[in-house]
Amino acid sequence: xxxxxxxxxxxxxxxxxxxxxxxxxxxxxxxxxxxxxxxxxxxxxxxxxxxxxxxxxxxxxxxxxxxxxxxxxxxxxxxxxxxxxxxxxxxxxxxxxxxxxxxxxxxxxxxxxxxxxxxxxxxxxxxxxxxxxxxxxxxxxxxxxxxxxxxxxxxxxxxxxxxxxxxxxxxxxxxxxxxxxxxxxxxxxxxxxxxxxxxxxxxxxxxxxxxxxxxxxxxxxxxxxxxxxxxxxxxxxxxxxxxxxxxxxxxxxxxxxxxxxxxxxxxxxxxxxxxxxxxxxxxxxxxxxxxxxxxxxxxxxxxxxxxxxxxxxxxxxxxxxxxxxxxxxxxxxxxxxxxxxxxxxxxxxxxxxxxxxxxxxxxxxxxxxxxxxxxxxxxxxxxxxxxxxxxxxxxxxxxxxxxxxxxxxxxxxxxxxxxxxxxxxxxxxxxxxxxxxxxxxxxxxxxxxxxxxxxxxxxxxxxxxxxxxxxxxxxxxxxxxxxxxxxxxxxxxxxxxxxxxxxxxxxxxxxxxxxxxxxxxxxxxxxxxxxxxxxxxxxxxxxxxxxxxxxxxxxxxxxxxxxxxxxxxxxxxxxxxxxxxxxxxxxxxxxxxxxxxxx
Amino acid sequence: xxxxxxxxxxxxxxxxxxxxxxxxxxxxxxxxxxxxxxxxxxxxxxxxxxxxxxxxxxxxxxxxxxxxxxxxxxxxxxxxxxxxxxxxxxxxxxxxxxxxxxxxxxxxxxxxxxxxxxxxxxxxxxxxxxxxxxxxxxxxxxxxxxxxxxxxxxxxxxxxxxxxxxxxxxxxxxxxxxxxxxxxxxxxxxxxxxxxxxxxxxxxxxxxxxxxxxxxxxxxxxxxxxxxxxxxxxxxxxxxxxxxxxxxxxxxxxxxxxxxxxxxxxxxxxxxxxxxxxxxxxxxxxxxxxxxxxxxxxxxxxxxxxxxxxxxxxxxxxxxxxxxxxxxxxxxxxxxxxxxxxxxxxxxxxxxxxxxxxxxxxxxxxxxxx
Numbered sequence: 009x010x011x012x013x014x015x016x017x018x019x020x021x022x023x024x025x026x027x028x029x030x031x032x033x034x035x036x037x038x039x040x041x042x043x044x045x046x047x048x049x050x051x052x053x054x055x056x057x058x059x060x061x062x063x064x065x066x067x068x069x070x071x072x073x074x075x076x077x078x079x080x081x082x083x084x085x086x087x088x089x090x091x092x093x094x095x096x097x098x099x100x101x102x103x104x105x106x107x108x109x110x111x112x113x114x115x116x117x118x119x120x121x122x123x124x125x126x127x128x129x130x131x132x133x134x135x136x137x138x139x140x141x142x143x144x145x146x147x148x149x150x151x152x153x154x155x156x157x158x159x160x161x162x163x164x165x166x167x168x169x170x171x172x173x174x175x176x177x178x179x180x181x182x183x184x185x186x187x188x189x190x191x192x193x194x195x196x197x198x199x200x201x202x203x204x205x206x207x208x209x210x211x212x213x214x215x216x217x218x219x220x221x222x223x224x225x226x227x228x229x230x231x232x233x234x235x236x237x238x239x240x241x242x243x244x245x246x247x248x249x250x251x252x253x254x255x256x257x258x259x260x261x262x263x264x265x266x267x268x269x270x271x272x273x274x275x276x277x278x279x280x281x282x283x284x285x286x287x288x289x290x291x292x293x294x295x296x297x298x299x300x301x302x303x304x305x306x307x308x309x310x311x312x313x314x315x316x317x318x319x320x321x322x323x324x325x326x327x328x329x330x331x332x333x334x335x336x337x338x339x340x341x342x343x344x345x346x347x348x349x350x351x352x353x354x355x356x357x358x359x360x361x362x363x364x365x366x367x368x369x370x371x372x373x374x375x376x377x378x379x380x381x382x383x384x385x386x387x388x389x390x391x392x393x394x395x396x397x398x399x400x401x402x403x404x405x406x407x408x409x410x411x412x413x414x415x416x417x418x419x420x421x422x423x424x425x426x427x428x429x430x431x432x433x434x435x436x437x438x439x440x441x442x443x444x445x446x447x448x449x450x451x452x453x454x455x456x457x458x459x460x461x462x463x464x465x466x467x468x469x470x471x472x473x474x475x476x477x478x479x480x481x482x483x484x485x486x487x488x489x490x491x492x493x494x495x496x497x498x499x500x501x502x503x504x505x506x507x508x509x510x511x512x513x514x515x516x517x518x519x520x521x522x523x524x525x526x527x528x529x530x531x532x533x534x535x536x537x538x539x540x541x542x543x544x545x546x547x548x549x550x551x552x553x554x555x556x557x558x559x560x561x562x563x564x565x566x567x568x569x570x571x572x573x574x575x576x577x578x579x580x581x582x583x584x585x586x587x588x589x590x591x592x593x594x595x596x597x598x599x600x601x602x603x604x605x606x607x
Numbered sequence: 608x609x610x611x612x613x614x615x616x617x618x619x620x621x622x623x624x625x626x627x628x629x630x631x632x633x634x635x636x637x638x639x640x641x642x643x644x645x646x647x648x649x650x651x652x653x654x655x656x657x658x659x660x661x662x663x664x665x666x667x668x669x670x671x672x673x674x675x676x677x678x679x680x681x682x683x684x685x686x687x688x689x690x691x692x693x694x695x696x697x698x699x700x701x702x703x704x705x706x707x708x709x710x711x712x713x714x715x716x717x718x719x720x721x722x723x724x725x726x727x728x729x730x731x732x733x734x735x736x737x738x739x740x741x742x743x744x745x746x747x748x749x750x751x752x753x754x755x756x757x758x759x760x761x762x763x764x765x766x767x768x769x770x771x772x773x774x775x776x777x778x779x780x781x782x783x784x785x786x787x788x789x790x791x792x793x794x795x796x797x798x799x800x801x802x803x804x805x806x807x808x809x810x811x812x813x814x815x816x817x818x819x820x821x822x823x824x825x826x827x828x829x830x831x832x833x834x835x836x837x838x839x840x841x842x843x844x845x846x847x848x849x850x851x852x853x854x855x856x857x858x859x860x861x862x863x864x865x866x867x868x869x870x871x872x873x874x875x876x877x878x879x880x881x882x883x884x885x886x887x888x889x890x891x892x893x894x895x896x897x898x899x900x901x902x903x904x905x906x907x908x909x910x911x912x913x914x915x916x917x918x919x920x921x922x923x924x925x926x927x928x929x930x931x932x933x934x935x936x937x938x939x940x941x942x943x944x945x946x947x948x949x950x951x952x953x954x955x956x957x958x959x960x961x962x963x964x965x966x967x968x969x970x971x972x973x974x975x976x977x
Contacts, residue, residue, distance in 0.1 A: 213963035
């Protein structure tokens with residue numbers, strides 16, 4: 009093939025921002041494009057995964073990218089032998105995470121089919137039993153992670169240990185705990201993907217079938233047919249609504265709106281509300297304001313001001329006469345109506361096939377939704393709590409100045425740090441770390457700040473002619489069309505195209521947010537513009553007019569939640585948050601997937 | 608059937624006029640296709656402009672009592688259907704014959720009473736509702752007369768008779784001859800309805816007429832009365848609505864330079880220019896588009912096949928209760944085509960999943976070969 013002009017730049021030609029030239033030292037060598045490999049690596053198409061890594065990744069957090077990619081890949085490549093798809097390769101560019109799907113060579117696909125049928129067939133055939141087992145395993149992992157503790161090493165080996173002739177010291181357990189934590193994390197991410205790819209595959213089949221019957225059907229309509237109604241993903245928000253209702257019932261409106269827990273407890277009936285507040289926390293307050301997978305994600309359980317401010321908003325809505333609790337029966341009836349109406353329009357010959365595929369999709373779909381709470385929010389919530397515990401111990405030992413210092417070192421560097429700490433304790437000398445890390449961490453913080461001021465380019469190199477990897481489309485909304493949109497986005501004037509993720513048309517002022525930190529700035533009726541949303545942003549969805557995201561497919565969390573809240577949404581615009589500025593007037597068309605900058 | 612119900616059925620068969628709420632789809636012979644459909648819409652809770660149906664019993668009674676039926680038959684004996692001249696002269700003679708005979712008193716009184724019940728000198732539309740019209744295979748709608756802005760009982764009686772006469776329009780006679788339909792078998796019902804003072808009106812089809820896609824509702828809309836849309840005198844606005852989710856997926860707003868508006872002085876609808884600033888504005892708001900789509904969807908559901916619905920928004924009626932269905936007929940073009948579509952087998956379960964996973968790769972392989 010002739011050498012063509014590449015659609016996107018080469019990763020080797022992207023300069024580092026001034027002041028962040030050394031960014032590569034924050035990540036392991038295997039996550040970087042290597043200078044010696046330029047010719048081969050320029051052949052490969054990578055897209056920015058700012059859906060899961062919306063800001064430049066902290067060094068420690070790059071481990072999450074490794075584990076997620078590795079565990080997703082192992083199921084496709086080694087367990088299910090998915091005919092057309094292997095796993096994912098990752099690279100960092102200027103702190104942003106990029107992914108490449110690894111397709112199976114066309115000539116190898118057929119031989120994989122019988123293996124896939126046998127292996128995946130077992131899971132589909134025993135879905136409920138295996139899923140029950142999955143729940144047991146997840147709960148065991150959460151419990152095991154909860155048991156891990158990191159406390160500063162004491163002055164001496166206990167006398168009893170001497171008497172019983174134990175023969176090792178506390179550092180053994182300290183370092184083993186770190187290993188257990190990482191092993192637990194590894195197993196947890198394997199559990200995350202145990203059912204997920206199969207779930208998406210079954211949904212993809214249903215999706216393809218319905219599209220074939222009705223080529224112009226909105227993708228959101230297909231999603232609505234299988235979407236869960238009482239998914240645990242909605243539970244945390246439901247709990248807050250219940251607490252708001254209870255506050256009004258008990259006449260505690262004002263004190264609860266005040267958000268001072270001590271004052272609430274002291275108020276008449278306050279004990280009753282406090283009991284409900286505490287009962288809701290485990291496990292629902294493990295909910296994160298971000299995707300939940302990053303060290304910077306805040307959780308309700310650690311930041312009571314977040315759920316309290318949401319409750320305040322809900323109390324105000326109750327006072328304004330709004331009914332908060334989701335009408336489960338109505339939602340179920342609406343889902344049935346949608347299914348029935350499309351089914352009625354099908355030829356009678358294909359209705360049976362539709363029923364079968366819908367049935368299978370509905371069997372798998374609860375997992376596709378629910379796993380997110382169990383893994384990203386709950387399991388990861390416990391993991392990050394333990395990680396912060398360790399960071400604090402090392403902070404107290406002088407390795408860094410701030411509580412979150414550990415997240416600015418790579419996990420492989422952390423092993424050295426632990427040995428430094430334990431060795432110094434054993435030897436009775438000072439560790440070297442405190443003389444080495446604080447400066448390095450300060451430099452890394454500065455670099456991440458600088459990197460974060462630039463939006464990532466959406467992709468590098470040339471895309472393949474056809475994307476043969478089916479999960480890319482489902483999870484990241486990446487199709488030949490969306491890639492073309494990214495390539496065109498820099499050129500076009502005052503409109504953006506994305507995915508019609510949730511129906512409706514709305515006009516309003518834009519508010520561009522890069523993360524959950526400034527969610528409270530959102531004003532009534534404004535349009536939220538951001539790289540990506542998390543389901544836990546739901547409480548603000550009650551007052552905003554619409555959502556525009558840079559990335560995300562039709563099954564992305566933003567799309568699911570927007571449909572749930574009836575908000576017009578356009579996802580996967582590629583450049584929305586870079587191009588739109590706060591205060592601009594936008595017209596968001598969630599029916600067609602277009603966003604116009606009106607003024 | 609109870610004796611009471613028997614009596615009721617006899618009464619209905621003998622009645623000269625029926626209210627829309629008394630009519631169902633079984634009454635095709637009694638009130639013709641158009642009225643039966645108005646009755647059905649009313650039963651389904653779809654609003655139609657108020658009015659009544661003049662039954663075929665009334666038409667039969669007119670023919671019998673006036674004694675003109677044998678004369679009509681005799682005239683038709685002389686018809687040479689292959690000759691345009693003969694068709695014109697014979698049909699014309701039959702129409703003259705009918706128009707020269709006054710309406711019987713008891714029919715006229717019944718019509719006057721029904722008209723008076725609608726209000727004082729309310730402008731109404733008088734339309735024919737043929738019993739052979741509106742069949743999917745006999746799409747000769749519009750061959751009978753329609754009289755708009757009819758005011759006063761005398762006028763109403765007169766126009767009912769004109770509708771009956773219009774059964775012998777040249778083309779209608781030709782159609783029956785060509786299709787071997789005996790002329791004496793066909794009776795005409797007439798519908799009298801309040802004239803909608805249409806701010807906007809048009810046609811809604813419960814499929815996309817460009818490709819037969821049944822998941823869409825296509826709405827043509829323009830200012831004023833809908834005749835301009837049907838006749839093609841304006842390029843209407845077009846709205847494409849997703850049928851299940853009821854969301855607008857596409858819109859084309861055209862410049863609608865003329866509109867047909869009521870002129871109460873001349874008691875007719877007159878064509879007038881649309882002011883520049885209104886011509887290019889959408890003739891329906893988004894909420895109205897959805898309301899029209901919802902109405903068309905209900906009519907499709909009731910009739911169990913794609914529909915072609917005429918509708919109007921009445922400027923006199925309050926918002927929220929101003930949308931009326933004027934008539935609903937089965938869509939004919941795509942409904943016939945759909946039956947020719949061949950079906951393909953779909954693999955199920957895990958095989959289906961493998962098929963879906965392999966689809967992009969197979970497409971890539973196919974692309975390589977070509």
